Every structure is written in C-alpha cells, then in structure tokens.
Amino acid sequence: xxxxxxxxxxxxxxxxxxxxxxxxxxxxxxxxxxxxxxxxxxxxxxxxxxxxxxxxxxxxxxxxxxxxxxxxxxxxxxxxxxxxxxxxxxxxxxxxxxxxxxxxxxxxxxxxxxxxxxxxxxxxxxxxxxxxxxxxxxxxxxxxx
Amino acid sequence: xxxxxxxxxxxxxxxxxxxxxxxxxxxxxxxxxxxxxxxxxxxxxxxxxxxxxxxxxxxxxxxxxxxxxxxxxxxxxxxxxxxxxxxxxxxxxxxxxxxxxxxxxxxxxxxxxxxxxxxxxxxxxxxxxxxxxxxxxxxxxxxxx
DNA sequence: TATTGTTATACTCTATAACTATA
DNA sequence: TATAGTTATAGAGTATAACAATA
Numbered sequence: 134x135x136x137x138x139x140x141x142x143x144x145x146x147x148x149x150x151x152x153x154x155x156x157x158x159x160x161x162x163x164x165x166x167x168x169x170x171x172x173x174x175x176x177x178x179x180x181x182x183x184x185x186x187x188x189x190x191x192x193x194x195x196x197x198x199x200x201x202x203x204x205x206x207x208x209x210x211x212x213x214x215x216x217x218x219x220x221x222x223x224x225x226x227x228x229x230x231x232x233x234x235x236x237x238x239x240x241x242x243x244x245x246x247x248x249x250x251x252x253x254x255x256x257x258x259x260x261x262x263x264x265x266x267x268x269x270x271x272x273x274x275x276x277x278x
Numbered sequence: 279x280x281x282x283x284x285x286x287x288x289x290x291x292x293x294x295x296x297x298x299x300x301x302x303x304x305x306x307x308x309x310x311x312x313x314x315x316x317x318x319x320x321x322x323x324x325x326x327x328x329x330x331x332x333x334x335x336x337x338x339x340x341x342x343x344x345x346x347x348x349x350x351x352x353x354x355x356x357x358x359x360x361x362x363x364x365x366x367x368x369x370x371x372x373x374x375x376x377x378x379x380x381x382x383x384x385x386x387x388x389x390x391x392x393x394x395x396x397x398x399x400x401x402x403x404x405x406x407x408x409x410x411x412x413x414x415x416x417x418x419x420x421x422x423x
Numbered sequence: 424t425a426t427t428g429t430t431a432t433a434c435t436c437t438a439t440a441a442c443t444a445t446a
Numbered sequence: 447t448a449t450a451g452t453t454a455t456a457g458a459g460t461a462t463a464a465c466a467a468t469a
Contacts, residue, residue: 146410150402150417153414153418153421154302154306156421157299158306159345160421161303163345175458192427201461202460203428204428204462207429207430209458212458228468228469229426229427230468256420257295257420259422260416260420264416265292269291269294271405271409272302274405275404275405275413276298276305276401320435320436320460323435336451337451346437346438349437349438349439349452349453350436350438352452353435354435354436373446374444374446374449375449375450376451
C-alpha cells in the first residue's frame with residue numbers, strides 16, 4: 134500500500150485551522166442561543182421555529198432536519214404551540230400526519246429572530262466581496278460540495 | 279436618510295457563506311458527538327475530558343471554559359470520575375479548590391477520542407497548503423483575531 | 424404489516440438558589 | 447465578607463420502547 138495521507142492531522146497549519154473552526158462553532162452557538170433567549174426561546178425551539186417559518190412540515194420531517202428522534206419533536210412543538218407561535222394542522226392527504234406550521238405571531242417572531250442574528254452580518258461585513266467569494270469556495274470544498 | 283450599510287445581511291453571497299458556516303457547525307457537532315459516543319461519552323463529558331487531558335484545573339475554571347454554571351461541572355466530573363477517567367485532587371495552595379485531573383485511563387481515552395475526530399483531517403486534507411493558509415487568514419479576520 | 428405521532432421512562436445538561444468549608 | 451465547590455430543584459433536550467390511529 135502506498136504511504137497514507139495522514140499528515141494534515143499533525144500539520145501545525147491544519148491544527149490552527151481546526152482551532153479556528155472550533156472557535157467559529159463556539160461563537161455561532163453563543164450568538165444563536167443569545168438571540169433565541171432574547172425571545173425566551175431555547176436553541177432547539179428557535180431552530181424549529183426558523184425551519185417552520187420557511188415551510189410547514191410533518192413532525193417526522195422536523196426530526197430529520199434536527200437529526201433527533203421524532204418523539205423529541207413532540208415536546209418542542211408542544212412548547213411552541215403553548216406560546217402560540219406554532220400550530221398543528223391535519224394533512225389532507227394522510228390522516229396520520231400532523232403538519233406543524235407557524236402562526237402569524239410565530240412568523241413575526243422568526244423574522245425578528247433572524248434580524249437579531251448578528252453572527253453573519255457583523256463578522257462577514259469586514260470582508261471584501263472577493264474575500265467572501267474565496268471563503269465561500271474554500272468552505273464548499275471543505276464540505277465536499 | 280442615507281442608504282444604510284446593511285447590505286451583508288441580504289447580500290446573496292453573504293447568505294451563502296452563512297449557510298455554509300451553519301453546515302460546518304452542524305457537521306462539526308455531528309462528528310464530535312459521534313466520536314464521543316464511540317467511547318460512551320456525551321459531548322459535554324468528551325469536552326471536559328479533552329480539556330483536562332491538556333492540563334489539570336479547578337472546577338471553576340472548567341465552568342468558564344465550558345461557558346456554563348459551576349454547579350453543572352460537578353455532575354459532569356462526577357460521571358467521568360465514576361468511570362475512572364478523571365479524579366479530584368486537593369489544591370495545596372487553597373483548600374477550597376479541587377483540581378480535576380485525568381487518570382492514566384482518561385489520558386488514553388482522550389487520545390483515542392482525538393484520533394477518531396476525523397472532522398479536521400479528512401475535509402482539510404483536500405485543501406492545498408496555500409488554500410489552508412487562505413482559509414486560516416479569512417477565518418481569523420472573520421473572528422476578529 | 425408498516426408508518427405517523429404520541430406517551431412513558433430514564434438520563435444528561437442547564438440555570439438558579441441555598442448550603443459548607445475555607446479564605 | 448467573599449470564594450470554591452456542592453446540593454437541591456426544576457426545566458429542557460435526548461434516546462428507547464411501547465402504543466393508538468391510519469395507511
């Protein structure tokens with residue numbers, strides 16, 4: 134077998150990039166949870182609300198998007214429904230399915246939530262168009278897109 | 279009023295970058311939790327173990343690193359201690375302080391945990407040295423470093 | 424039979440507040 | 447008084463298993 138390509142792991146440059154990505158992840162959550170908390174939402178609730186503000190969908194599909202078990206979605210949607218941000222509607226095509234959909238209030242909250250998410254706006258604003266293009270391309274390649 | 283500088287938010291390019299960062303965050307957690315689960319650890323436990331494998335430290339400092347309340351650290355360290363991966367030691371300089379430190383077993387587990395974290399290795403391996411340098415610089419600027 | 428959503432259960436993480444032992 | 451760590455408590459997220467309704 135040819136010598137395996139394992140150098141990146143110990144490469145100082147790669148370690149530095151990994152460190153920076155960890156920092157991005159940390160910062161991302163910090164700001165996301167903070168924005169959610171401003172609206173008395175948990176991170177999970179904010180994610181579901183943001184998801185449903187784009188499109189109503191069955192409980193099962195929310196679980197797939199969140200990468201969690203369907204049973205968990207019941208509780209999260211329950212809490213959003215109690216607060217009047219989301220409602221469950223029957224699916225005309227399949228009576229087993231419940232479609233979760235944002236209410237008018239939920240749509241407004243989702244919009245304000247998105248507006249208060251400074252993560253992207255502020256830090257990326259410091260980069261030029263070309264730099265953002267370069268960052269986009271590098272991230273895409275890194276993610277295998 | 280003069281045209282406000284809010285273009286980044288609605289700029290399609292920036293939105294794309296934000297989307298990609300969200301994907302990086304998601305992928306990062308997915309792989310981290312997966313690697314932790316391989317060793318029957320939760321994400322929080324794995325983070326603390328990794329932290330302590332670098333350096334023993336007081337409970338309070340762990341809380342600051344994790345950005346959580348000190349009372350939570352008690353339980354996390356309890357569970358690691360029950361499994362023999364971590365131990366509490368007195369601080370000779372201050373008898374109020376308990377220093378959490380990895381055991382030999384904990385050090386080995388932390389090393390295997392780090393080894394199974396493919397996130398950095400695999401995706402960054404596809405980038406050239408110059409590309410990784412560019413990515414590093416862009417991330418640093420984005421993070422304000 | 425298979426699928427959708429729910430319930431029941433147990434565990435972990437989380438913040439808050441009160442407690443203890445030191446300082 | 448102030449600080450370090452813990453305990454007690456309550457709420458939220460998570461996975462697992464079992465269930466009712468529907469396909």
